[in-house]
Amino acid sequence: MVGTAPAPGETRPKRTAVRPSGVERRFAADELIVSKTDLRGVITYANDVFLRVSGYDLDEVVGQPHNLIRHPDMPKAVFKLLWDTLAAGQEIFAYIDNLAADGANYWVLAHVTPSHGPDGAVVGYHSNRRSPAPRAVAAVKPLYAQLVAEERRHPNGRAAVEASSRLLAAREASRAASYEEFVWSVIEDGAER
């Protein structure tokens, strides 16, 4: 039934694949989009700002993999870097373009960190996101477009992510600047280095 809450214990059917509408959504500079996941990236918590901006209800996101809001124009290499960094026990800052339930997209500057249990072991992950400066997004777009173009030249996902990760590493080497340094440099001057 449409529009009714699921009965206790019943899960809502997933929406069918969302197609990007080309409409960009912004959120306020003083707002934080927050979510938490388990070790596999399955969402365990989302705050009200997450729900409002993504257009999902809480029961549609909790229990779903975080790629629920993956935008098809996001490079796989960025998510590989995110997961490799978390697996190494470190935090990461990244620009991510997300896809809302109605097809709108919204850019975030995400800070993603491991969460530790009482014994120090990593029990899940946590992400806080702010609205990025428009000039930073303008600087990130050409890099991500280049990475996605490289990925689309390859027939399968594994070859694609390897190729775009190589491209990202080559770019870092030629500029002697890591992805994280790039993240901060575009906030300062909006120019790609």
Ligand SMILES: Cc1cc2nc3c(=O)[nH]c(=O)nc-3n(C[C@H](O)[C@H](O)[C@H](O)COP(=O)(O)O)c2cc1C
């Ligand atoms: C705490 C946390 C937050 C994440 N936030 C996002 C997000 O906002 N958008 C997104 O597309 N992926 C996010 N991811 C990464 C997803 O788990 C996933 O790797 C990504 O969407 C790529 O999906 P795919 O591997 O199916 O292509 C997050 C992962 C973690 C651990």
